Amino acid sequence: MDTVNELSTQHAELAAQLQQGGVQYAVGSWIDVLGRPKSKVVPIDHLPNLLAGSERYTPRGMGGIGRMNPVEDEVVGIPDPSTLRVLPWDRRFAWMVADMVQGGSTPFALCPRSALKQQVAEAADMGYVCQLGIEPEFYVFHPDSLGTDKLRPIARSGDVAPTPAYDVEVTLDAMPFLDKVTSYMTDLDFGLFSFDAEGGQGQYEFDFAHDEVVAAADRMTLFRLLVKQAAKETGMLATFMPKPFAHLWGSGAHFNMSLEDRHSGENVFKTGTGNEGWRKEALHFAGGVLRHAKALAALSNPTTNSYRRLVPRLADGNFSWAPTNVSYGHNNRSCMLRLPANRPAIENRSVDSAANTYLTAAFMLAAGLEGIRDGVDPGDPADVVSYTQGDREVLPRTLIDAVEAFEQDPLTHSVFHAAFVRDYVAMKRAEWERSHAEVSDFERTNYLLNL
Template identity: 35%
Template sequence: MGLNGDSYIERHGLWTDDQHKRAEEICEQIERDGLKTVRLGWGDQHGIVRGKTISAAQFMDSLKSGKDFQLVTAIFDTTNHPIVPPFGASNDLNIPEMIGLPDGILVPDPFTFRVLPWVKDTAWCLSDAYFASGNPCPLSTRQLLRSQVEKLAAMDFGMKVGLEFEFYVFRMLDPMLSPEDSGYPPTPPEVEMISHGYQYLTENRGDEVEGIMSYLQESLEQVGLPISTIEDEWGPGQCEVTFDPLPPVEAADAALLFRSAVKQLCRRQGFHASFMARPKVPNVFPSGWHMHQSLTNLSDGSNAFMAESGDDPLSDVGMQYLGGLLAHASGTSVLTTPTINGYKRQMPDSFAPSKAAWARENRGAMLRVIGRPGDPASRIENRIGEPTANPYLYIASQIIAGRSGIETKADPGEPAIAAYLSDRPDLPSNLIKAVEGFKASETMKAELGETFHNYYVMLKEFEINRFMSEVTDWEQNEYFEMY
């Protein structure tokens, strides 16, 4: 199939020459391998893959014209409640193109195309969201990250990101699919543990879960994800997967596919995987998302964080970037830890930081610095994130804060020794405080744009208000009998 001639993508100049070339290769692959179906996905505001499953022929047409898609999903909270009146007369989002909720257009990124080994004759491809005018949807987080990568490149820097995810795998007992369980949100599944817990990195415990772990590893590698390690973690059935370093957008794309794939693969084998930071299951240990990051010099690809000499573990650029992460810890918290539940990781000595502090090789600090003069693997590990975070926003928040640190020559101060006890600023301890920090950050507003900044505040405040209106188990236990 040829892709020449006038098309939406070509008319608006939405692809590079390399993307056009890759699209031609994909069409040949589809016909050669007899692929029948493609899942065309879009990473929404929560980092969840939404999209359409379309025929191979329809997908090849979308490589010219894009695919119509209902962008109403952009105004949904995590349970698909609209955060603004869908057909209100006023335009609370300040986006004229979304009045009346017309279709947007998903434009595939050919470089994300891959065949899914666990679904017959089916491929998967990520996309970017545009309007009919050819303008990008300002709520598209992938494009926000791409903008930050471009700003970083203007400073002659690239970036490497190392993903480190913790999550739980449970055995599914009852998926709770009866009509009365299909609510808004639905009743969560009933599960049991797949191993006993708190035997961290123990060979025998690892062998107990080898079956599902090997299946995950094989499938994830077949789909092209650069898995580095896959192992049992601290809690019962808690797992950790790490990736080889990737450029920022590729890392975020990989995170999106990884989380979606793990849940699908586990479900197909009778398990339930959850990236929830602190599930309400007895004897579980909270899960985090630790992000390793470093800048590279675009001129030669070398590590810009590597110190040549001196006492600091990182170069001047690296220390300034570190200072920026600390200075903007409050403003970026809602992007690294975006849920009510994520802040419940913060317990004493829980491996979840509570202070805006850095330290050398100290897992109690928000920022663990790994490096020394001459070490080409010098980097910063941010330990504040939760596994549910939107990967595009998490990574973009790091670039925004780090760039600001470089531009202002921010001083990170001295490293903390006892991170939880150090005299450093407290990190937001709940989502309400995180939203307040985000709202107060002029840097975040300027970098993300006022439209997205306002939208994200609305999104999170809607979630908070829904939570505050619920009667919790704690309230029932605390007050029902006493009063």
């Protein structure tokens, strides 16, 4: 049998235990550039083989990046057994996250998880462990309204203006779906804190425990999967599209990132509570992230639709609450970075719900570490609504602006393999070009008869 590693007796015992519990199948999911898990399915008695690297893939062109190449070496998926979870919505399946390797043990150039693990190692060399908490938002619709002039949200209790955020009635009306999500999260030990109706009709947010950055990214991958599953089971459709409607709030996935001393476990960003107590490491980390903010946007805001969220105001004139400037503040939710009073983590509010968590976290961590090494000064914090500050450097306004910044930034080429940079830039440039080539209804309405 052609495997990367020898079969393990311990893994055979694990397979037997899972089989006794009713598990019939196992998957070792590698994560593509779009953040979607991909895997072959093996019978549970084949679990030792799967963990040894028996399953091979040709992911290029199938994982959201690159062109198919029929003569390229196959990639082996090596599952991480520490991530094994039995899926609560179908207990026949054991789910794991896998790393992609080539040539025995070399990380595959297009493997997002491997890119993040490399930056984790860089942090460890500097004496740090990175922690990450994520605040994902998403919309839920009735699927029978797809293709119509107006998507119908899962719940709409009257005309709650200007926003249904935190509205209990809107939340209660969606409980058949929300209850499934919370049940699955509890079963999977997510450490659920709270959930609520968000700013848009049919939009919801879940807050759960932070974790070591790779584990947090693994959890976010599983969260997206379980949300979509819960929606299907209740006859709904869930989407992590950043901006489904011009007049409603976009869906963010704010990153709350911090560093701990790898020996003592002490948080190195902040001492005490409130707006005071931020240490120089936190300010330099923020400075590094701001230094590379434009390049980071190509990952944290990875679609043409992402930039419809990064605007000062919604179509109705209300503030969007999404950042547009390269700035930081304390209790200022119009800034890209926020140093909140209630937690010792830097909140990146620019990240949207379409972002690949592994890729975004890898670049943000690398930028922050560079900021600490170089002692980067983040400047003065913004203490007013940043949309009104015309002297601030702006975030990219389109995907192509972000992609060009990403390609030109030296940090990009130290964080990611050259093959990844080449293929990712080509993929995103083509995505923008396809979008830019479209002639919209807006253009026909405004220009066809007037010009």
